[in-house]
Amino acid sequence: xxxxxxxxxxxxxxxxxxxxxxxxxxxxxxxxxxxxxxxxxxxxxxxxxxxxxxxxxxxxxxxxxxxxxxxxxxxxxxxxxxxxxxxxxxxxxxxxxxxxxxxxxxxxxxxxxxxxxxxxxxxxxxxxxxxxxxxxxxxxxxxxxxxxxxxxxxxxxxxxxxxxxxxxxxxxxxxxxxxxxxxxxxxxxxxxxxxxxxxxxxxxxxxxxxxxxxxxxxxxxxxxxxxxxxxxxxxxxxxxxxxxxxxxxxxxxxxxxxxxxxxxxxxxxxxxxxxxxxxxxxxxxx
Amino acid sequence: xxxxxxxxxxxxxxxxxxxxxxxxxxxxxxxxxxxxxxxxxxxxxxxxxxxxxxxxxxxxxxxxxxxxxxxxxxxxxxxxxxxxxxxxxxxxxxxxxxxxxxxxxxxxxxxxxxxxxxxxxxxxxxxxxxxxxxxxxxxxxxxxxxxxxxx
Numbered sequence: 001x002x003x004x005x006x007x008x009x010x011x012x013x014x015x016x017x018x019x020x021x022x023x024x025x026x027x028x029x030x031x032x033x034x035x036x037x038x039x040x041x042x043x044x045x046x047x048x049x050x051x052x053x054x055x056x057x058x059x060x061x062x063x064x065x066x067x068x069x070x071x072x073x074x075x076x077x078x079x080x081x082x083x084x085x086x087x088x089x090x091x092x093x094x095x096x097x098x099x100x101x102x103x104x105x106x107x108x109x110x111x112x113x114x115x116x117x118x119x120x121x122x123x124x125x126x127x128x129x130x131x132x133x134x135x136x137x138x139x140x141x142x143x144x145x146x147x148x149x150x151x152x153x154x155x156x157x158x159x160x161x162x163x164x165x166x167x168x169x170x171x172x173x174x175x176x177x178x179x180x181x182x183x184x185x186x187x188x189x190x191x192x193x194x195x196x197x198x199x200x201x202x203x204x205x206x207x208x209x210x211x212x213x214x215x216x217x218x219x220x221x222x223x224x225x226x227x228x229x230x231x232x233x234x235x236x237x238x239x240x241x242x243x244x245x246x247x248x249x250x251x252x253x254x255x256x257x258x259x260x261x262x263x264x265x266x267x268x269x270x271x272x273x274x275x276x277x278x279x280x281x282x283x284x285x286x
Numbered sequence: 287x288x289x290x291x292x293x294x295x296x297x298x299x300x301x302x303x304x305x306x307x308x309x310x311x312x313x314x315x316x317x318x319x320x321x322x323x324x325x326x327x328x329x330x331x332x333x334x335x336x337x338x339x340x341x342x343x344x345x346x347x348x349x350x351x352x353x354x355x356x357x358x359x360x361x362x363x364x365x366x367x368x369x370x371x372x373x374x375x376x377x378x379x380x381x382x383x384x385x386x387x388x389x390x391x392x393x394x395x396x397x398x399x400x401x402x403x404x405x406x407x408x409x410x411x412x413x414x415x416x417x418x419x420x421x422x423x424x425x426x427x428x429x430x431x432x433x434x435x436x437x
Contacts, residue, residue, distance in 0.1 A: 004327055004329075004335060004401075005327070006324060006327055006328060008324070011317070014376055014377075014379075014380040015373075015376055015377045015380050016371065016373040016376065016377070018373065020302075020306070020357070020358075020361060020373065020374055021302070023361065023365075023373060023374075024357070024360075024361045024364070027361070027364040027365060027368065028364060030368075031364060031367060031368070
């Protein structure tokens, strides 16, 4: 019989010798950088375009959602109406001190909830929770909080965030549609998330600076503002996520900013006390 | 929210180390066994060698299913965005093909064969396009084993 043999086939014909991690890192960082760039560009563009939406339009958009959520369902008691009225009055004074543009006005909503929070949303609406107000030691800290939220309204942060969210969300949804692995979608999604959070942190820093200036205009000094951040850093609600993942600048940074601001604007520290009815709610609950 | 990221990173690292360990071990075993069974001849040709003595013919086959690891899946997912050689899958399929042929050879040796002709390979993906599932590949090798007739 003829001599047959199966010769040895050299290795490495079908398998690449390159380390798999090398390819992975190049791809991950390359695509990550491209995604971050696209998100950044879209965010900038959306943030810029959104300023062409008139405040009155934003307000009418917000009114429809507000009439169904906070205000109308909950009937405020006289006591709560008094608090809301006081907050609104203070907000009006601070708006004037912050030189809010004509046609832009803030509406304060008081919510009788334990949540230690306050936020500004579409249409100049500011939501203040009892939980945060009752923790504040004096009016100066409350004014810092309100001014910070009014500054968000002034920079049109809520509508800018919304515009960005929609633009970036759409773009990422269509980009991740190309990959066939759902985990690569997640990877892309997380890059987008980190980038957009970094953006809003910048807005927060700007709002802090603007708020300090407002306090300076209103009281003649900005002392007592750091009490707000001290309150926020105490207790159970003092979550301290890593800086990269946090929307708000970390508290120590914010307190330092207040100290730095006060260092150059020396004034007499006389804190204005909170009105009786606000002191009562906090004492009654302690 | 961050939990997602941590789980993702942990799975990726786990997939990379265990996947790579398994692959290295497998290739080592494949190379050693291929050397051991080289005396058993395999041909893809359908026809028998013309001067072959009378022999018993019997179907032999060997199949293998190999799962991809998490790392390979993510790497391939990234690759699918830009295109090009999916090297992480190439090594997977290479392992599956060679292992299937080896198992077929082991079956042939068990039957006392000296040669396998008409060797064919079949491939199928077990999880076809199921979004969240880890994919695995099946390779089946089969052929006609020829054993000399002992008289």
